[in-house]
Amino acid sequence: MNQSKIDLRSDTVTKPSSLMLEAMMAAEVGDDVFGDDPTVHKLEEKTASMFGMEAALFCTxxxxxxxxxxxxxxxxxxxxxxxxxxxxxxxxxxxxxxxxxxxxxxxxxxxxxxxxxxxxxxxxxxxxxxxxxxxxxxxxxxxxxxxxxxxxxxxxxxxxxxxxxxxxxxxxxxxxxxxxxxxxxxxxxxxxxxxxxxxxxx
Ligand SMILES: Cc1ncc(COP(=O)(O)O)c(C=O)c1O
Missing domain, CATH: 3.40.640.10 (Type I PLP-dependent aspartate aminotransferase-like (Major domain))
Known part of the structure; x- marks a missing residue:
């Protein structure tokens, strides 16, 4: 699909921007089983606090x-x-x-x-x-x-x-x-x- 066109088939066809890709490449990562992934922890804590809920879980x-x-x-x-x-x-x-x-x-x-x-x-x-x-x-x-x-x-x-x-x-x-x-x-x-x-x- 031509990059300059807006694809309205679904919101799910959107792609990460270059800034988003850069943030992903630079993200601090770790083994989630050992609880060593600070980026996932931050995302889960932020989400739980935004909704005032007890906890959040990142899923794929x-x-x-x-x-x-x-x-x-x-x-x-x-x-x-x-x-x-x-x-x-x-x-x-x-x-x-x-x-x-x-x-x-x-x-x-x-x-x-x-x-x-x-x-x-x-x-x-x-x-x-x-x-x-x-x-x-x-x-x-x-x-x-x-x-x-x-x-x-x-x-x-x-x-x-x-x-x-x-x-x-x-x-x-x-x-x-x-x-x-x-x-x-x-x-x-x-x-x-x-x-x-x-x-x-x-
Ligand atoms: C209302 C709704 N719930 C759940 C999903 C599932 O999301 P995923 O495609 O990431 O499994 C979709 C996907 O578009 C959706 O529209």
Whole structure:
């Protein structure tokens, strides 16, 4: 592709600038297993502090980040509630079944955005042994397959209340969260406060 043209097929086709490549080449590195990589530590600490969260983990893809979060919040036999257009459901190779041994209940949202009412109505009766255990709600903001739709934060607050009432965790696929924050003038800390886990893409 001609370098002077802007490629709008996807934001994922962007390439590092020469300054970014220089920073990578000059970065101090070390063995991460021994905890010797100061650059990764700095990135993780900075990210956790930006969101006001306990800790952050650097992963090499957004899919891996989502899958680790879902695996850590679910147990075998759990059910994940999400919109039918969610990346975690459509585009992660069925990873929820493979990695978290869990099933998915998809909801029909508005351009990928589900409501607190829909979530409340979809929670399984915990006393019915036939049903998987509702365990996690996964939202996506902005919503890729919804054409970049953005959640109303007030709705997220209501969804969180449904989660609290029903002992569900709340995960955010925030691959494009920064776009939503700029558009809505919201803060990372607000999101860090409300979600149990957030994945972001750099
Ligand atoms: C909403 C969303 N979540 C997760 C991912 C996965 O990111 P990766 O391609 O780095 O695995 C993408 C990729 O574009 C995405 O659009």
């Amino acid at each position: 893809s957004g899919t891996m980040t989502n899958q680790l979060a879902i695996r850590s919040l679910c147990s075998p036999g759990s059910e994940v509630i999400c919109d039918k257009l969610s990346h975690v459901f459509l585009y992660e190779g069925g990873g929820i079944a493979l990695n978290a041994f869990s099933s998915v209940k998809t909801l029909n949202g508005d351009r990928g955005r589900i409501t607190a009412g829909q979530v409340a109505a979809s929670v399984n009766n915990a006393n019915d042994i036939h049903l998987p255990v509702s365990r996690l709600v996964a939202l996506e903001n902005t919503m890729n397959k919804g054409g970049g739709s953005i959640y109303d934060f007030q709705e997220i607050i209501k969804i969180k209340q449904v989660c609290k009432d029903n002992n569900l965790s709340l995960h955010l696929d925030g691959a494009r969260l920064f776009n939503a924050l700029v558009e809505r003038k919201e803060s990372m800390k607000d999101f860090g406060n409300i979600f149990d886990s957030i994945s972001i893409c750099l």
